[in-house]
Amino acid sequence: MSSQTPKQALFAEFAAVARALGHAHRLELLEQLAQGERSVEVLAQKSGLSIANASQHLQHMRRAGLVTSKRDGKFVYYRLADDAVLDLLAALGRLAERNVAEVERIMRRYFNDRDGLEPVPREELLERMRARSVTVLDVRPEDEFALGHLPNALNIPLKAMEARLNELDPSREVVAYCRGRFCVLSFEAAALLRSRGFKARCLEDGLPEWRAAGLPVVAGVS
Known part of the structure; x- marks a missing residue:
């Protein structure tokens, strides 16, 4: 044998x-x-x-x-x-998006049509956070926000967005983020905010990728 x-x-x-x-x-x-x-x-x-x-x-x-x-x-x-699992998931998503017709169709029909604006790169957002020129909006549920979030991020879950618009400064651009690149929450939030007259875009991915890149994350609820 x-x-x-x-x-x-x-x-x-x-x-x-x-x-x-x-x-x-x-x-x-x-x-x-x-x-x-x-x-x-x-x-x-x-x-x-x-x-x-x-x-x-x-x-x-x-x-x-x-x-x-x-x-x-x-x-x-x-x-x-470990973070290698995130790398594996990201590679799987990129491969499917490039080579699987149904994935490309879903991305075009939902994500691209929902948000045709260029996403904000992580490093750009970090610079703007330091300059205090942007509102960072975490649209995940409160319990996920408590596990870790971007510094000084405002947590308004998508389901509460309509009722809490008065907490946002209409003179500042909003950058929304959620669980990752394929999470629909930030896309929905940015679309809703733009429909209400806000300038809003999405982060290029989400909290896990931000953390894996070694960028600052804080835990708890202030």
Whole structure:
């Protein structure tokens, strides 16, 4: 009986990682974990899964080295294994966007039509934050904001935007951000703000990429 060569053994392990990514629910769970450490119960609620189903998906990804877990009393908490998981997800998105016709169609129909303005690069936003020439708007839910956010960001979840427009200075440009490049919240927020007369654009990606780039992040709610 023939044995695997070292290369074949490595490829088999790489394939196991790829299989662990091969479910839309798992990608959604990873997007949630990119915001910060979460319990199984919170992840299930955020992704619309049962606790048992979410736990099963998370265990598959833990065995593949994509996430780690710890137990605290009755609760199990998960987090991304490291920032390389973000790199992997970003590469997957870029590849699909360039080479899968349906992905390109969705991007053009929704994201590009919804927001035809050039997104704001991270370094540009950082400079403008230091110059205090922009309002940074975090449109994620409050619990995600508390896990980590850009310095001096104002947290107005998308669902509360209409009722809280008076908290925004109409003379300053607003740059909205959310969970990542494919998160719809910031696109919806920027479109809503522009329809109300504000100058608004989106950050080029989201909080996880900002953190992974080594840019400043603060936790808690002021």
